[in-house]
Amino acid sequence: MIGVDAERYGDHVFSHGSAGEADRLLGLAKALDEGTFRRLATLRPRAEWRCLDIGAGLGTVSEWLAGRCPRGRTVAMDIDLRLLSGNGYDVVDRDVTLDEFPPGSFDLIHARWVFSHLPTRDTDLARVARWLAPGGWLVVEDFDQFPIESSRHPLYRKVSLAMCAAVARRFGTEGHWASGFPAPLRTLGLTDIGTETFVPSAGPTPMGRFWRLSAEQLAPDLRDHFGVTATELAEFVDLVESPTFDEPCLATVAAWGSLTTGPHDNGR
Ligand SMILES: C[S@@+](CC[C@H](N)C(=O)[O-])C[C@H]1O[C@@H](n2cnc3c(N)ncnc32)[C@H](O)[C@@H]1O
Structure with missing residues (x-):
């Protein structure tokens, strides 16, 4: 659902100019x-491939792709x-x-x-798929909140789900879209579909750091709209990166598919 205060990602919260945003990403x-x-x-990227990284953030994936496709x-x-x-x-x-981008660009x-x-998201994905060249691959990786919903830690579950609700309210984020993969790619007629799910833990991990820094940016929303008290937030911030904490954080669900019409035609 798009909240009444819906805004674009990064207009305020998660702006790349915010303190701590580079560390969070x-x-x-x-x-x-x-x-x-x-x-x-x-997917065996070839040296001459033309690649597009959408919403590249820090560009770590762009840099990897550029290294694999030096003549593209x-x-x-x-x-x-x-x-x-x-x-x-x-x-x-x-x-x-x-x-x-023109059709067939990547x-x-x-x-x-x-x-x-x-x-x-669904109409955007359909437009993006048209930018694929024949035989090209679309790889979408997105988060899903299902692991947090089953966490046995009440405070972690409460604050984390409030964070998911806060981004839904601000941007119209859908925290359950990715667990429906790979249906959105099948709908587009892509073939050679694959999918994989990864659930990293919070705690003394990169994901724990990401989640703590996310909570800090969302603190006013958590307090004003989702009933998270200052004490609860302080406890959460201490907990989520602590050495003995290892609850599952957001899942990443990846799905990929090709515009190929023939089976497994990756020898281009
Ligand atoms: C959560 S970050 C992910 C960054 C990177 N893809 C990664 O996984 O490390 C989301 C990124 O998408 C970008 N973004 C958000 N809305 C976008 C839009 N409408 N068009 C292009 N990029 C967008 C943001 O600026 C940000 O860099």
Whole structure:
């Protein structure tokens, strides 16, 4: 549901100019990059591929793609370019809900933790799929809150679910979209579909750091709209990165599919 105060991701909360935002995204990248790189490697990227990383953030995935496709071109697209180095890849300031690339522009399109935040995610994904060249791959990785819903730690569950509700209220985020994968890719007629789920733990981990820094940015919303007291928030912030804490955090569900019509035609 789109909340009454819906706004674009990063307009206020999670702006790349916010204190701690680079650290927060670094926690996310450290938690997820290994799995993302492994999944992308199984698609056997070729040196001449044209790649697009949507909502590139810090650009860690863009940089990896640029390294694997040195004779092609890698484009990092984001609505905020301040944290992108452009090291080996091009950066473009574009909004995936509004802007276009010509049909058939890319051999590989990747997006991680972007579409769930977009109220128009399904139509955006359909537009993005048209940017694929014949034989190209679409790889979408997004988060899902189901592991938090089953946490046995009441305070962690309460504050974490309030965080999910706070981003839903602000941006129209859907915290259950990814557990429906790979249906959104099948609907687009993609083939050679695959899917994989990863659930990192909070605690003294990159994910714990990401989650604590996320809570700190959302603190006024948690207090004003979701009944989280200052004491509860302070307890949560201490808990979520503490050495003995290991509750599951948000899942990442990845799905990929190809515009190929024939089976397993990755020899292009
Ligand atoms: C949670 S961060 C994920 C960053 C990176 N993909 C990663 O997983 O490390 C979401 C990113 O998507 C970008 N973003 C949000 N809405 C966008 C839009 N409409 N068009 C393009 N990028 C967008 C944000 O600026 C931010 O960099």
